[in-house]
Amino acid sequence: MSESLSKEEIKTYRVQGFSCASCAKTFENNVKKIQGVENAEVNFGASKIYVKGRTTIEELERAGAFENLKVRGEKEQKVDYPPFWKQKENIKVYISALLLLVSWFLGKQIEEAHIFVTIGYATSILIGGYTLFIKGLRNLIRLQFDMNTLMTIAIIGAAIIGEWLEGATVVILFAISEALERYSMDKARQSIESLMDIAPKEALIRRENQEMSIHVEDIQIGDIMIVKPGQKLAMDGTVFKGTSTLNQAAITGESVPITKTIDDEVFAGTLNEEGLLEVRVTKRVEDTTLSKIIYLVEEAQAERAPSQTFVDKFAKYYTPAIVILAMLIAVIPPLIIGGDWSTWVYQGLAALVVGCPCALVISTPVAVVTAIGNAAKNGVLIKGGVYLEETGNLKAIAFDKTGTLTKGVPSVTDIVTYSRSEDELLIITAAIEKGSQHPLASAIIRKVEEKGLHFNNISMKEFQSITGKGVKARINHEIYYVGSPSLFEGLHNQISNKQKETIIDLQTAGKTVMILGTETEILAFIAVADEVRGSSKAVISKLKQLGIETVMLTGDNQRTAKAIGQQVGVTDVKADLLPEDKLTYIKEFREKHQNVAMIGDGVNDAPALAASTVGVAMGGAGTDTALETADIALMSDDLNKLPYTVQLSRKALMIIKQNIIFSLGIKAIALLLVVPGWLTLWIAIFADMGATLLVTLNSLRLLRIKK
Incomplete structure (x- = not known):
């Protein structure tokens, strides 16, 4: 979400059916035109749209009708739609393909140029490419050259020069290509969709001695959640009663279960494996760790990688350049070398199809x-x-x-005293360090508590932190210092040669030495080690x-x-x-x-x-x-x-580079076929469709990388 849309002012919707980045951009522009909408922004990677202003789901779906997009509220359950080969919008493709086959067979029996054969091909083109033509012609009027525009020009051009069979074939192959793209992108997004399904939508809650099953949206902070063995936690909280092992793989990626007992923190989406737990809820559903993970990952997918920024800029100039190149291919040979108009217009149309930037544009975001x-x-x-x-x-x-x-949990390993008793010196040190957040201070306090010594009743005054070196405070009318050896070297060079040898021995063993002393003498060395x-x-x-x-x-x-x-x-x-x-x-x-x-x-x-x-x-x-x-x-x-x-990350970087090189390389090779006049619409559509699918499948290899 960009800074232009503040979190408080917007409403988020989930969108199903995006197949390409340009379609997402078209949807975004359509939504911006809805009355009552001030601004809108699509997150293509996460299939979400952020809308500032007033609108309804029905209005949003009308804005996405060009691609039969389905819209739902951000927190609504995912709706499972049938696979693309069963979807209603693809029925017209089946009819179109059937008409193409019948017309082709009829052409073999009678005559390829027969009026009935031509009508069959034309009907196939109209049925299969109806929505494509509407989008393409609309973009053409606005001088927006995306893949729909290029395909529309190519197919209509093929029909005009009498290449009805190839025009109809391109329509069907393009429809199949779009469906496969949509399937591939949905496959890439499944990792996030699966995260959303991890935590239950309801939980067993005890309120006022009554147990009831409540939707997570209605659970309040402080509620007691009852989690039976084999159930997943619906909310974050702390264990109120019971002990069990929890599988936290959904949150931490670690499959080894962790034992949880009273006062331990637990997370939504984790699996209770053994005992009965009662958990006091500490966060609302939108604030759970799992919710934050999902939000951060979805926002991350909207962040453009440097290579994606390059590709987007490149595609901005690449597409118009392809249109100009196709026009030159169609016009220059007939005018300069007397080439056949029909042949070179056909070559120009094929260049338009092969020049579609689909594979290039999708090369980075899918990875x-x-x-x-x-x-x-x-x-x-x-x-x-x-x-x-x-x-x-x-x-x-x-x-x-x-x-x-x-591990960050240091413990006291050695105590060397030079005057007074060890317990007395430990109590003084703990009294001074009790206000400190430093891990070494907590190690000393734990040691004092283990020995059963009391230090909280010690009166401490004039506490002062000495940055990077230690602390000092007044106890019983005397100033004490606790800190590193460098602190005491600065206090009148108090450390004797024998004491320095002791410090070196402890430090060489990988221990950190803290010194307790006054302005005039050293009282104790406390060695702390962190495993x-x-x-x-x-x-x-x-x-x-x-x-x-x-x-x-x-x-x-x-x-x-x-x-x-x-x-x-x-x-x-x-x-x-x-x-x-x-x-x-x-x-x-x-x-x-x-x-x-x-x-x-x-x-x-x-x-x-x-x-x-x-x-x-x-x-x-x-x-x-x-x-x-x-x-x-x-x-x-x-x-x-x-x-x-x-x-x-290295694998992703390599795949992004492979995708960009491959998508540009295959188009360059196909365009070179124009020179001998070998480029056909068949080759063009297979080059475009093949490049897009291979780029997507190559990116999906990233799903196989395990820790």
Whole structure:
């Protein structure tokens, strides 16, 4: 949805029956002309239209009658229509084909030019091409040269020069081509349609001790939802009662069930495998994680990839150029070299048909729609064709350490005290750190709670954060500092040589050292370690095989960072970084490599994520910030999705290039047949139809790529 249409002012409708981008554009223009409509915008990839103003579904369907489009409200259930060979609009094609065969057989028995044979072909053309001619002639009057215009000129021209059989054949083949295009695009969109069907439309709700089955639209925040074994969750919420395993594949792409118990977050569309759960609903149906995934993916399909922008600009000049070329082919040889008018007009008409830009125009969107849909089903949100292409071009990836390469749940491993008791010093440290959101602070608080020590009643005053180094506060009339070794080196160079050796030993073991002290002495070292993810080493190895340079960015000290970097196998390590240092480094990295991704948690690393070519957020499920800020969101905390995303993007990029080269190449070859006069309407329609179908089928190969 473009910025010209604000979310509050518009109404969204789903459209069924789009076969091509130009048809979608025609529908958009027709809707804009409806009385009461201020503006309209079609999302071809997602088969949606956004309408600003007042209108009805009946009026919208009248605007789409030229292609028999069906319209429904955004939240209405999908209507299953019969396959294209059973659809009413194709009955005229069967009648047209039957008339063609009868006329052809009659021509063999009597005479090809007999009046009855000609009438049979003409009737076949009129019945099969009726809607095509209406669209084509209307566009011709407006000087809009799309495929309908080109086909209309070619078929009428063929009839005028007496090529009735080929004219009728072109009508039928074109109708079949359109039906197959529509089928192929629907196949590409099925990945999104299947997402919409994941969550149930009703749920069993308990209100005031009464259980009732309620439609999801009527479920309120705070309702208790009862989910039996084997049922899917209809809403997001937190477990109120019970324990069970849930298959979250629909949201995170992970098929391994996750155990959920009281206070754990659960998502709509996930499958309850074992126990009875009671879930307190925390979001309305339009705000669930699944709804956001569907919305973001559909919007992503409307985002134009760079190659699509190029193709659209190219097609804008290409189509009129084909019309001019066809006219020159038809006129110049008879005028200059005395060629036969009938022969060269026929060649010109064939050039018009082969020049249809269908395959070229559809080459990029069908690949983008398929790739983004496949990624969504595997737990990866790619928020536009531009990010799909940029990921395919990546040369380097920068990783945040905490929570990305490591699990992000550090724990206290060593406590070295120099005065007072260990418990007393831990209580002081926890009292100072309780207001901090830093993962290392939470590790200390967990340690104190495990030991059963009480720190909440400790009076703390004058709390102050020292950016990038630590914190300080006054407890019992004395100022205490908690922070990195560099903080204490600045406080009158307090660290002794023996203490420095202890710090080096702990850091070399991959541990982060925090120091508690006053302005005059060091009281304790607290070593904290964050466990490396089991998948990190394998993922880095896969990325290296793909030719991607990897670097770890962290605020941790050089020795700890180097130990973890060596453990996972990254190419380079940058340590002791403040948030602004990460941003500076990403900018430098981009100057060196051009295309650089940054992967982090989507919150603390926001500046670096924004500065990278592609910002990737980990663990997007249930995290609104990650879903909104990142260009790509990995819905689970599984790093294995990263190599899959790179491979999918590279494959999509390759297929887009193949499609553009093939669609232009086959037309160039067909047009060269004009020189010896070998181009026929048969060859032209097969070249056009064949190119379109092959481009679409080639794009559908993206559905086969698995993580």
